[in-house]
Amino acid sequence: MTWQQEFWSWMTPSYVKTAEPPAIGQKAPSTPKLTVPKDGKPTIIAFLRHCGCPFAEKTFLNLRDAAAAHPNVQFIGVSHSDQGSTDRWLAALPDTPKNTQPNLQIVVDAEREAYGAYGLGISSFLHVMSPAGLSNLNKLGKEEGIWNRPTESGNRWQTGGNYGVDKNGIVQWNGMHQRADDMSDFKKGISLVTAY
Template sequence: MTISQELSSFFSPSYVETSPAPEIGAKAPSCPELPFPADNGKPTIISFLRHCGCPVTEAAFLKMRTASAQHPDINFITISHSDQESTEKWLDAVGGSESGDGSSVTMVVDADRQIYARWGLGIVSWGHLWNFAGLASIWKLGREDGIWQRPTESGNRWQSAGSFAVDAEGYVRWGRAAVRVDDMVDIEAAIAALRA
């Protein structure tokens, strides 16, 4: 990681046209990298991450990994917009995608942000990123859970995160774009929506 790599994450990324976010009850956007309904016939919880290195990204990923062990009947997928090499290096730093009992989180790399765009996840505003309450929450995450900023080798701080739950038939049952910088997947709400 270089200083220039870290600083480049603050510059606005290239423009990618986004589709409207899928509505609850609508068919989930499907593509070869993220097909719906899922090939294995299971429901899916998806977390579109902020850049690799972000404490919120790490906390969200760890929540997904823990949940994958507790709910083997659900697919858990995270999407990274950092490049493949940076994503793999970051995954190693946070302990990998395996939960230790054979369950795991699937990581999909979307460096050109096309999957993000299909799900309505574009660029956030200044108020979203530099939100005082959100930044205070991130500081608390570091202080209480020991999750601090890691080096950012690729990706962009302005890319929106978001989380969704998709049932076994491929319909969105829960989810939305992140509302501020510290917003992350609510596993319990996603599971409850899939069980309803």
């Protein structure tokens, strides 16, 4: 990782067409890299911020723990960092063997097509740099030891969010993030997608 990579992570990413976010009760969007439901199971999708973001790390760790606790639900983490950066980031996370839960898949979407299909575009300055978000960043580091990691690829302005899709491919949960530090309640999403 170089200072140039960190610098470019702050630059505005290239334009990606962004659809309206799928509403509850609508068919989940499909892209070449992301088709749900996966294996005919209810599916939780976590669109991550860039690899290196502490909030992306916490989201992924929560997703991984949810996958271990709910083997009948499929979990997908979507990264917009490139494949090599995503692989190195995953290898650096604690309890790495848990990252290979059979019902947990990582999709690399460096072109951000799936992000756009789910209505996740570029954020505002306050989305990333809000005082409350920066305070929560410090709190996450102090309380859980999750700090910024090197950002080799990806962009800090890309929004994240989570969706829940039932076994019939219908969106039952929308957890779009309003700020960089938002953490969705996967328990709520799981309860909604498994009810069908």
